[in-house]
Every structure is written in C-alpha cells, then in structure tokens.
Amino acid sequence: MSVTVRVPAKVNVQLAVGAARADGFHDLANVFLAVGLYDEITATPSSQGLRITCEGPDAGQVPLDRTNLAARAALALAERYGREADVHLHITKDIPVAGGMAGGSADAAGALVACDALWGTGASRDELLAICAELGSDVPFSLVGGAALGTGRGEKLTELEVGGTFHWVFATAGRGLSTPAVYRELDRLAKGRDIPEPVADQAVLDALAKGDADALAVAVTNDLQPAALSLFPELTDTLAAGRAAGALAALVSGSGPTTAFLASDAKSASDIAGVLRASGTCATVRTAQGPAAGATVV
Ligand SMILES: C[C@](O)(CO)[C@H](O)COP(=O)(O)OP(=O)(O)OC[C@H]1O[C@@H](n2ccc(N)nc2=O)[C@H](O)[C@@H]1O
Numbered sequence: 001m002s003v004t005v006r007v008p009a010k011v012n013v014q015l016a017v018g019a020a021r022a023d024g025f026h027d028l029a030n031v032f033l034a035v036g037l038y039d040e041i042t043a044t045p046s047s048q049g050l051r052i053t054c055e056g057p058d059a060g061q062v063p064l065d066r067t068n069l070a071a072r073a074a075l076a077l078a079e080r081y082g083r084e085a086d087v088h089l090h091i092t093k094d095i096p097v098a099g100g101m102a103g104g105s106a107d108a109a110g111a112l113v114a115c116d117a118l119w120g121t122g123a124s125r126d127e128l129l130a131i132c133a134e135l136g137s138d139v140p141f142s143l144v145g146g147a148a149l150g151t152g153r154g155e156k157l158t159e160l161e162v163g164g165t166f167h168w169v170f171a172t173a174g175r176g177l178s179t180p181a182v183y184r185e186l187d188r189l190a191k192g193r194d195i196p197e198p199v200a201d202q203a204v205l206d207a208l209a210k211g212d213a214d215a216l217a218v219a220v221t222n223d224l225q226p227a228a229l230s231l232f233p234e235l236t237d238t239l240a241a242g243r244a245a246g247a248l249a250a251l252v253s254g255s256g257p258t259t260a261f262l263a264s265d266a267k268s269a270s271d272i273a274g275v276l277r278a279s280g281t282c283a284t285v286r287t288a289q290g291p292a293a294g295a296t297v298v
C-alpha cells in the first residue's frame with residue numbers, strides 16, 4: 001500500500017516585505033499563485049525507519065537525511081500522534097531546487113498529506129496547517145494551493161478568488177540562491193531607510209479576481225527582487241530577454257533565482273519560452289499555468 005500526493009510550485013505576484021522582526025523573520029504581504037509545475041511524494045510503509053529517496057534532474061541537490069523538509073514533516077506528524085515515522089518517502093522532483101518556487105515546501109506539504117493518509121491519523125485541515133506553519137513560511141500555501149494572501153511571515157493565509165487562467169514562463173538559473181541570504185541582502189540594501197508596513201495591493205487582488213493578465217502585469221511587485229539581482233546580477237539579462245520576447249511582465253520569482261514571465265496566452269508563453277531557450281541567459285525554461293490545486297492525493 002502506498003499514497004502519492006501531487007503538490008504545485010508557486011510564484012509570488014506581490015511580495016511586500018516589512019522591516020526585520022525581533023525573531024529574524026519579516027512581516028509580509030505575500031500574494032501567492034500556485035502554478036502547474038509539480039513534485040510528487042509517495043509514502044510507503046518502511047521496515048527500516050524513515051527513508052528518503054529522490055529522482056529528477058535536480059535530485060543531486062536534495063538532502064536525503066532528516067534535514068529534508070519532507071522528512072521533517074513526517075517526523076512532526078509522527079510525534080504529534082505518538083507513533084514511529086516508519087515510512088519511505090520518494091520524491092519525484094520537477095520543481096527547481098533553491099529556485100524561489102517553494103519546492104522544499106511543496107515536499108513538506110505533500111509528505112504531511114501522504115503520511116496522514118497512509119497512517120490513518122486523520123489530522124484536521126487546521127492541524128495540518130499548524131504543522132505546515134512550523135515547518136516553514138511557504139508550507140501552508142503549498143497545502144492550500146490556488147491563490148492566497150499570506151500575512152505574518154507568510155503563513156497566515158486568506159484564500160483569494162481567481163477569475164481566469166494565467167500563462168507563465170519560468171527560467172531557471174545555473175545555480176541556486178539561499179532564501180535567508182536574499183532577506184539579509186534586502187536588510188543590507190534597506191539600512192537607514194524607513195520601511196512601510198507591508199499591505200496587499202488591491203490592484204493585484206482585482207487583477208487575479210478578474211483573471212486579467214494585462215492588469216496583473218502592471219501590478220506585480222517583488223520587494224526581494226533588488227536583493228536577488230544584487231546577489232545574482234546576470235538575472236537582469238534573463239529578465240530583459242523575456243521582456244524583449246513579448247512578456248507582459250518579467251520578475252524574479254520570490255527569493256529567486258528563477259525568473260517568471262507573464263504571457264498573454266498559451267501561444268505567447270510558448271514563443272517566449274523558445275526565445276529564452278535560445279538566449280543563452282538561463283539554464284532551463286518551462287511553461288506553466290496558474291492557479292493550480294494544492295496538495296492532492298493522486
Ligand atoms: C521568499 C518566499 O519564498 C516568498 O514566498 C518566502 O518568504 C520564504 O519562505 P520559506 O522558504 O518557507 O522560508 P522559511 O523556511 O520560513 O525561512 C527561511 C529564512 O528566510 C527568512 N524569512 C523567511 C520568511 C519571512 N517572512 N521572513 C524572513 O526573513 C528568514 O531568514 C528565515 O530564517
């Protein structure tokens with residue numbers, strides 16, 4: 001018997017970052033959109049205790065010990081229900097690693113849902129969301145999917161209406177960026193400046209609700225983008241290549257270094273992807289649509 005759960009990647013269509021808090025995190029107004037690039041997590045009973053395996057082009061960059069976010073999720077659920085985490089978790093990884101698309105968070109949410117089903121623990125949605133929030137700021141959204149506003153450090157979610165399909169192109173970079181390093185760089189760049197409270201932009205919420213790509217394109221913002229570009233200046237060339245190819249908007253995805261390009265339709269997304277592939281400014285190029293469903297047993 002085994003359980004497989006499919007979990008989407010995310011792009012942040014607004015990421016407003018407040019001042020650093022005493023606990024080291026930043027308050028956010030974080031508008032998440034789940035997109036159709038997926039990791040799959042398969043949970044199978046194991047007689048050898050907790051085991052993690054991973055396949056996919058980036059598998060070599062994924063830790064297979066208890067630091068893996070999927071392993072941490074299984075251990076957290078097992079501890080809560082007073083049982084052994086005697087499970088083999090196999091990750092089929094398609095979400096770029098350390099790319100700013102919440103790949104590790106997706107695996108954590110997927111492992112939770114898969115172990116809950118395999119073990120019959122029957123955790124409520126709220127219990128699962130609470131464990132997700134302990135595992136990482138992006139993990140609750142990976143569970144929920146669709147579109148949502150994340151406040152606090154991004155873990156307090158309000159689900160959002162989306163009135164249509166958005167077409168995206170994602171370009172990965174040759175190396176990853178560390179999320180804490182990007183937040184630290186933001187703090188360094190912002191030193192001495194007054195930082196306003198982060199608030200959700202009504203124009204972003206309206207554009208999502210209407211499914212209006214042109215309106216979303218003028219409204220998208222990412223406060224982490226200057227920090228990501230400061231640590232990874234070559235991304236400027238990728239953004240320029242996507243814009244020149246006809247993207248409605250070009251931005252760094254979350255903490256980067258994956259870059260995200262909003263297209264007017266599927267044909268335009270495919271054309272932009274072709275130009276980016278030929279541009280020599282990025283490693284791999286993918287197209288995906290959003291919104292996508294959250295963690296789902298398949
Ligand atoms: C950049 C985003 O992906 C946008 O959705 C998230 O804010 C990052 O979420 P995440 O990877 O789940 O981050 P966590 O695992 O919770 O935190 C990793 C590190 O990122 C920084 N961090 C994260 C979230 C936040 N609101 N403020 C922060 O300063 C902190 O240094 C923290 O130690």
Ligand SMILES: Nc1ncnc2c1ncn2[C@@H]1O[C@H](COP(=O)(O)OP(=O)(O)OP(=O)(O)O)[C@@H](O)[C@H]1O
Nearest residue numbers: 068069097098099100101102103104105107138179
């Ligand atoms: N299941 C996992 N998949 C990928 N990386 C993992 C996993 N578990 C732990 N890690 C570690 O976490 C680091 C960040 O990986 P991840 O792919 O989650 O970054 P990210 O997509 O940029 O995250 P986010 O967008 O949430 O900030 C990796 O370099 C890796 O060392």
